[in-house]
Amino acid sequence: MTTSQVIVEGGETVPPNHPPAPYTLRFTQWQCGHHGTRPADIAVHNIAQAQAIVQAIGYAISQPGSARAVLFNAERGTTIYITDDYTDTIRVDDSSWSPRTTLHHATPEELAELLTLQGAFDYCYGGELRPWDGTKCIEDIDVVTGLSPAEIEAAVAPISRYEADQRRAVCDLPPVIKPVAELLSELREVAQELAAEVAERGGEA
Incomplete structure (x- = not known):
């Protein structure tokens, strides 16, 4: 060889x-x-x-x-x-x-903006984009958190034999960790389109 x-x-x-x-x-x-x-x-x-x-x-x-x-x-x-x-x-x-959960990490400002875009998220994906604090079990396909990538990795890391009495598993599958910027951009566009449709229907009435 x-x-x-x-x-x-x-x-x-x-x-x-x-x-x-x-x-x-x-x-x-x-x-x-x-x-x-x-x-x-x-x-x-x-x-x-x-x-x-x-x-x-x-x-x-x-x-x-x-x-x-x-x-x-x-x-x-x-x-x-x-x-x-x-x-x-x-x-x-x-x-x-x-499917693996997508865990979007966001700044406080991004989290606040996401609250105003829940209607757009529901339109695109159905349901509510729920926040995650690093301790609860992850059940949704998309989740948002204010934790840093390093904090997320620590929270979802496998539990060793010696940690069994100190913390519990929060997910069966490791999540996909990514910045929320891409999702925010998508939801802003959808929100604008929905607002334009409402305005158009109002003009026709």
Whole structure:
């Protein structure tokens, strides 16, 4: 093998400009092993590779140990339960996985403006854009928060064995974290269009 090649699953060699792995395997609970050290995230190239990894871990777990993991791409994810000699079968159609929540972080000024655009949000997405304080369970597809990206990452991070009595999980799948600016721009345009439609109907009356 030359220095311009790297080994991936199955022993296949590919050039270093190979597309990045589309999936991430993250262990969210790790109740096994002598030290209880949760493995780092694993970049995964396909679902079969992820299945092989979690099955190998299942074979190595001794009772009463267990672990939970999530496999996710840029938009969706699925949960996996692992225990001794048993592992959930990962659905191969990733379009059937659950959507990841988009968590928009905003400044106080942006949050205040969003309150005036709830009608536009309801028109586009249905329902209400709810605020999130970092402690409640995330249930909606879109959520807004005044927390910083670092604070969000800390709040949604997997819980280690030693933190189990200090905090609780707030989500099954890691959210997509992004600034609220893009959503605000979209809602401003929609609000203007809705206002124009109202004005037009008023002129016709």
